Amino acid sequence: MQLILNCWRFFLFFWWASILGMTAADLPTWTWTGETMGSRYRVTVVAPPDSAELRARLEREVEQRLQEINRQMSHYLPDSELSRFNRAPEGEAVRVSAELATVTRFALEMSRRSGGAFDPTLAPLINLWGFGEQGPVLAPPSEEAVQKARERVGWQAIEVTPQNELRKRKAGVSLNLSALAKGYAVDEMWRVLQRHQLTNVYVSIAGEIRVAGHNARGGPWRIGISAPLELWREKDPLAAAVGLRDMAISTSGDYQKFFHDAQGRRLAHILDPRTGRPVQHQLGSVTVVAPEGMQADALSTTLFVLGPEEGLKFVEGWTNAAALFIVREKEGEVFRLIPSSRWARFTGWQAPGN
Incomplete structure (x- = not known):
């Protein structure tokens, strides 16, 4: 199924207001944030035990685990x-x-x-x-x-x-794991909480997210997916929103880190290893849901490189994952949303108006 979103300002503003505007919580939560890997991380625990000692311990253990991962995988x-x-x-x-x-x-x-x-x-x-x-x-x-x-x-x-x-096996070759290390770190944050029998949690590093159980309202965790606008800003409207339980989600796109060359082409930070150059196609972003953050992180980068046609075929080979491709049309003000076959089943996503 392919969905064309025209007049995105109306549709996306409505979703932003209706989904993210609901901030009241029925259950108590713990939430804290910090810095890691050049990004901000966030932890939310729903209905935690009444224990200041446990909260302090969790904050310390999460921070220590992230520092350890940095000592292992930072370039x-x-x-x-x-x-x-x-x-x-x-x-x-x-x-x-x-x-x-x-x-x-x-x-x-x-x-x-x-x-x-x-x-x-x-x-x-x-x-x-x-x-x-x-x-x-x-x-x-x-x-x-x-x-x-x-x-x-x-x-x-x-x-x-x-x-x-x-x-x-070759002189000068080196490793850079930035396309999946944050996803792995999110998995490790999740494991720290699981070891303490906390089953309703949200953890994230920048756009890498993993959730378990339910949110403060007792329902699935609601995750917004940005529209890949030409001049994107953090509080811009959403292209879609999904409900997740016990899954990870990751988005890769060309709308945050890029520059334009003399011909006006957008040159973004995701490179195609097969050409050595920034990806050049109309795909603005791709979002992946999978059981683990490392898998979602690596898949989203891979699918963005492959593009909507090759990428759609590739993700169908991962029976535990699904993707939503957002393709730009007509100078970036119209988007075509292309979900893989398992997207609706894994996320509960429905097209606007359905």
């Missing part, structure tokens, strides 16, 4: 496990934590299944295009520079051994 921290591997020479086996090995294995499996549309070794290209730790660039790189950077890219050059060792 910004020079002393992280990931940075240590990236500095290692070709062929040297680097022993890493089971967590980093697990995330790397999943990244390589996504790369294999997608035919290289997902690639965790894109750091040279990410930096070249101005979306990495070196900051923005004044102009797009030359074709020669792109091809030179691609010589240091290739997921096939990374090996993970059964002993949790990482090895690179």
Whole structure:
């Protein structure tokens, strides 16, 4: 099913007001926020025990777990496990934590299944295009520079051994797990709460979200999906809203981190590993729901690279996941919403007016 949304200002404003305007809560909650991985995280627990001691313990344990994941997987921290591997020479086996090995294995499996549309070794290209730790660039790189950077890219050059060792088969190759590390961290936040038998929870890092049980009203957690407007702002209207229980959700799009070249083309931070360049198609965003945050995070990036046609075929091969593709039409003021076959079943989503 494909749905065309015209006059989006009316439809989206109505959804924003009707869905997010309901703030009253029937059940008590704990909510706290913090900073991690360059983004803000949030935790909400519904109907918690009457224990200030438990709340303080949870806040401490969540913060400690996030710090540990940063020490394992950050490509910004020079002393992280990931940075240590990236500095290692070709062929040297680097022993890493089971967590980093697990995330790397999943990244390589996504790369294999997608035919290289997902690639965790894109750091040279990410930096070249101005979306990495070196900051923005004044102009797009030359074709020669792109091809030179691609010589240091290739997921096939990374090996993970059964002993949790990482090895690179090509000099200069490095890992960047930013396309799934936040999703993994959300899963770990969720696990901290689950270990304390808290079953009605919401955890997020930026746009990576995982929920369990019910919200403060006793119903499914309501998650809004932004419209990929040309000049997007955080409080802009929504394109859709979904109800989730015991699922994770992630959105990838081109409407937050981008610049325009001399021809006026939008060059966003999601690169196609197969070309070494920012994705160029009419897909504004894709949202994925899946059982775990790491899977949703990696899938949303992969599907955005593949585009609506290839992406729709690819996500149908994941029987526990579903996606909503939002395609721009007519200079970005009309959107075509394309759900995968399981989207409505997993999210309870209905088109406006239904």
